Amino acid sequence: MSDRDRVREFYGQWAHIYDRLASAPGVRSWRRRAAAALDLSPGDTVVEMGCGTGANVPFLREQVGPDGLIVGIDVTRPLLDRARARTTGRGWTNAHFCTGDATQPPVSGPVDAVLGTFVLGLFRDPAAVVEDWVDLCRPGGRVAVLNFQRSDRPLAAPINLAFAAFLWAGSPGWRVPDEPVTAAFERRVDAGRTALATRTDDRRYETFGGGYLGLLSGRV
Template sequence: MSPSTPPTSPYAAELARIREFFAARAAGWDARFPDDGPRYAAAIAGLGLRAGDSVLDAGCGTGRALPLLRAAVGPEGRVLGADVTPEMLHEADARHPGTGTLLLADCARLPLPDATLDAVFAAGLISHLPDPARTLRELARVSRPGATLTLFHPIGRAALAARHGRELTPGDLRAEPNLRPLLTAAGWRLDSYTDTEDQYLVRAGRR
């Protein structure tokens, strides 16, 4: 590094690590989890989306949720998919062309005006964020009062930990006692919390 090159911030370094992790796995990502489709469909069916709504798939990855979101808001609705990894967006565009507008963007820094969205859907996002509080504040900024936020994973916390060969700890960000104050501070109201073997589903409303 030359004297004129600024040091990389911890945030930027972590974002680069996340991008590298998913870039290497993008092409085969959906094949690793072929049975998750019905759980995505059930989670999105419960969003309460209406025809004409604007919805963001935050951390959209390969775009598995995009066709479901498009069906929920209809042709007159607006579907956006944002992800920080170009390779993931390439897969989303190839697999689900025309279902939504794809944004290469950090979800903590979205190229959207204030109070734009009626709903945000985020599958597997919260545990892959360099700064979760910052991202939740940004999602609140681009959401209208009364908008909904859904944090989803097709398996629960315990099952996911077992899949990765680790144990749950009290400091797990996704645990309700840790997540509730984080959401509140960011401008969200925690409305429901579900963490079972086959689903992690949190719904919050924009205050």
């Protein structure tokens, strides 16, 4: 079974639970910060890679307005079904979703921004993936990636263990034999962040959520 098929099967099976977690009150504040990092303007076009159930769409739409365009891409149809229901229920006609792989997005540029939240760790070659996202943007556009990470704060060890368990359960596509699950995840996230930092200017990096979240963005 391919990485894509594993991810599709896992998130398709747990779509209802994932949707509740993705739109929980605290998580919404994280998503709003990720959307804000794109510096979008009314009328802009933004592509979200691995959009899941569309939990980021309300915050993206706050910035692009009714005349902008939001394109969500995900490999898991049950997640996309929920994303479509979320936007249709609000009467939003400028958010469109398509089944596709974020490593080979079925869209053409240039676009104004690309967003990826909690997806870098799923890719075998995240650096190449991020470089493709940068290439999709127009000059002056922004790319932002939001990811979980271990915290180095005091007394964080017990939570770091829980974090490793969460990664093991929630990222079935990238487990590497004889490599700790957290190390594999962090290696991939670091590779994606490095690629983004190398290809962009006006870079911004912030941590929040007790140090367990890192948000990096850069201008093409």
